[in-house]
Structures are given as C-alpha cells and as structure tokens.
Amino acid sequence: MNCIYHSDREATVMCNEQPLCFECAKAQNREKMIEAIIKLTLITIPIIAAMCLFFKDKINSNSFAVLELAFVVGGIPFGWMALSKLTPDIFILPLLGWIIYFIVKFFISLFIGVFILVFKMGKNIYIIVKSIKFNR
Numbered sequence: 666m667n668c669i670y671h672s673d674r675e676a677t678v679m680c681n682e683q684p685l686c687f688e689c690a691k692a693q694n695r696e697k698m699i700e701a702i703i704k705l706t707l708i709t710i711p712i713i714a715a716m717c718l719f720f721k722d723k724i725n726s727n728s729f730a731v732l733e734l735a736f737v738v739g740g741i742p743f744g745w746m747a748l749s750k751l752t753p754d755i756f757i758l759p760l761l762g763w764i765i766y767f768i769v770k771f772f773i774s775l776f777i778g779v780f781i782l783v784f785k786m787g788k789n790i791y792i793i794v795k796s797i798k799f800n801r
C-alpha cells in the first residue's frame with residue numbers, strides 16, 4: 666500500500682486508518698504534538714489563575730492544599746462544559762428555576778470538573794510523550 670499523499674512512496678504507518686509514508690506520519694505526528702501542547706497550556710491557565718488568587722492571601726498556608734483547591738476551581742469550566750453538552754440548549758424555566766439550575770450546575774461542575782481536568786491533562790501529556798518518542 667502506498668502513502669495517500671505520495672502515490673510513489675510505500676506506506677509504513679497506518680494513521681487513522683490512512684496509509685502514510687514515514688515523512689507524512691512524522692509531519693502529522695508533529696501537528697498532533699503541537700495541538701496537544703496548546704490544549705495542555707489552555708487547560709493549565711485556569712489552574713494557574715486560581716493558584717495566584719489563593720496564594721495571594723495565604724502565603725504561609727499549606728501549598729498542597731492550595732494546589733488541590735486550584736485544581737478543583739480550575740476544573741469548574743470543564744465540568745460546566747461537560748454538563749452543557751448533556752443538557753438541552755433551550756428550555757423554559759421561571760427565574761427561580763434558573764437560579765436553582767445554575768447553583769446545582771455549579772456544584773456538580775465543582776465535583777466532576779477536577780476529574781475531567783486531570784483526565785484531559787493526562788491525555789495531552791500522553792500524546793506529547795508519545796510524539797517525542799516517535800520523533801526520536
């Protein structure tokens with residue numbers, strides 16, 4: 666089988682069920698690695714922001730507790746996004762219903778967000794490590 670981009674080259678790797686030559690595989694691998702680095706950077710921004718916020722007034726506090734808190738708070742947007750995917754876009758509630766809805770959603774985000782955050786970090790670190798090994 667030949668590379669889908671180079672009909673004159675023998676494919677050495679299957680990538681997403683597409684035969685690729687070594688050079689194309691390397692290029693695609695590099696793209697994936699850059700994407701993973703960008704994602705990982707974006708993921709860490711809320712954590713760093715939360716850490717700055719907590720460290721500011723608790724200079725002498727336990728740094729592990731601050732880190733833990735930063736992960737939980739940093740995870741909120743990820744929990745929120747995951748819940749938004751599950752809930753319908755439009756539904757009609759009275760004002761009080763909306764307030765309760767947002768409070769409940771916030772607390773569920775607080776619980777599940779940290780797990781999603783750690784999972785996403787792990788996934789992107791795994792992609793980066795794998796790409797580095799591949800490119801060596």
Ligand SMILES: [Zn+2]
Nearest residue numbers: 668671686689
């Ligand atoms: Zn190729």
